[in-house]
Amino acid sequence: MSTHAVPVEKYHGTGNDFLVVDAGEGVGDRSAFARAYCDRETGVAADTVDGPIDGAGEHGDATDDAADSAGRRGADGVLFLEIGERYRPTRVVMTLVQPDGSTAAMCGNGARVVARWAHDRTGDHEFMIDTQAGTRRAIVSPDGTEVTIEMGVPRFDPTSVPVDRDEPLVEEAIEGLTVTAVDTGVPHAVSFLDGGRDDPDGIDAVDLDAVAPPVRHADVFPQGANVNLAAVVDAGGEGEDGRDDPAVIDQRTFERGVEGETRSCGTGAVAIAAVARRLGLIDGDTAVTRPPGGELRITVPDDDHATLTGPVAREFSGRVAADPR
Numbered sequence: 557m558s559t560h561a562v563p564v565e566k567y568h569g570t571g572n573d574f575l576v577v578d579a580g581e582g583v584g585d586r587s588a589f590a591r592a593y594c595d596r597e598t599g600v601a602a603d604t605v606d607g608p609i610d611g612a613g614e615h616g617d618a619t620d621d622a623a624d625s626a627g628r629r630g631a632d633g634v635l636f637l638e639i640g641e642r643y644r645p646t647r648v649v650m651t652l653v654q655p656d657g658s659t660a661a662m663c664g665n666g667a668r669v670v671a672r673w674a675h676d677r678t679g680d681h682e683f684m685i686d687t688q689a690g691t692r693r694a695i696v697s698p699d700g701t702e703v704t705i706e707m708g709v710p711r712f713d714p715t716s717v718p719v720d721r722d723e724p725l726v727e728e729a730i731e732g733l734t735v736t737a738v739d740t741g742v743p744h745a746v747s748f749l750d751g752g753r754d755d756p757d758g759i760d761a762v763d764l765d766a767v768a769p770p771v772r773h774a775d776v777f778p779q780g781a782n783v784n785l786a787a788v789v790d791a792g793g794e795g796e797d798g799r800d801d802p803a804v805i806d807q808r809t810f811e812r813g814v815e816g817e818t819r820s821c822g823t824g825a826v827a828i829a830a831v832a833r834r835l836g837l838i839d840g841d842t843a844v845t846r847p848p849g850g851e852l853r854i855t856v857p858d859d860d861h862a863t864l865t866g867p868v869a870r871e872f873s874g875r876v877a878a879d880p881r
């Protein structure tokens with residue numbers, strides 16, 4: 557049994573929060589590590605780690621949403637990262653282990669955190685991130701507080717999602733929700749509702765922890781699915797100045813692997829924008845989604861890779877036992 561201490565850092569992207577561990581630190585059982593330290597009641601917090609601790613915002617990177625999103629015990633996953641500085645741009649191999657011990661092929665907000673973590677180490681602003689869903693280019697803003705990820709082309713074909721169908725699953729009744737299925741690196745089910753966050757009977761009136769699990773585990777999704785509720789607040793399109801305004805869409809996501817609602821989901825935001833465009837619910841190919849933890853900007857051009865942009869904040873660092881038992 558290994559008892560050595562491992563340096564950890566905590567970051568969040570619009571409230572989707574992650575512990576970051578250098579893959580070379582020798583964590584033997586990554587699933588057990590993630591299950592223990594991500595736990596929302598008994599997991600890692602700034603005052604439970606040993607060693608040097610930096611306060612949130614110390615680096616001038618606290619975002620407007622940080623007050624709500626920073627400082628929570630536990631996390632939505634552990635990012636094990638291997639940095640390859642001999643490449644140009646610098647490459648980072650990313651592995652996300654989730655609170656249930658499973659590994660996710662892709663994570664949009666996680667990839668944004670990876671780029672910011674790599675920027676904090678190298679000062680670079682461009683990175684290639686190797687995920688199990690493919691290599692993704694990341695750009696960190698000049699002040700380091702915002703990251704854009706190229707997210708690949710959203711795929712609706714049944715083999716890619718995957719769904720147990722011969723044709724794409726579009727606006728089909730699944731376990732009480734009207735669902736469209738899309739792959740944005742991981743499988744997503746997207747259901748559009750009529751009312752947004754400002755509507756007392758809208759998206760926030762839904763008991764997501766009750767309605768999502770039957771869809772997440774439905775037979776039609778052989779690998780399960782993340783479940784998104786969305787509501788178009790503004791369809792966007794040409795503004796008074798002749799330029800395209802982004803659509804505005806309220807978002808809630810129940811995540812596979814977390815097995816609960818998260819404050820934000822990047823692959824979910826791209827999935828929502830892609831489905832909105834496919835269903836003709838928005839004008840143009842840009843959208844702002846509004847999950848509970850902040851705002852994300854998405855582009856979903858036809859037949860080209862989508863992009864995801866939003867803030868990333870660093871919370872604290874310290875050391876934890878490699879073996880949490």
Ligand SMILES: N[C@@H](CCC[C@H](N)C(=O)O)C(=O)O
Nearest residue numbers: 660663664665742821822823
């Ligand atoms: N929070 C992530 C998605 C992580 C993966 C997901 N839970 C799954 O298992 O498919 C994001 O920001 O994209």
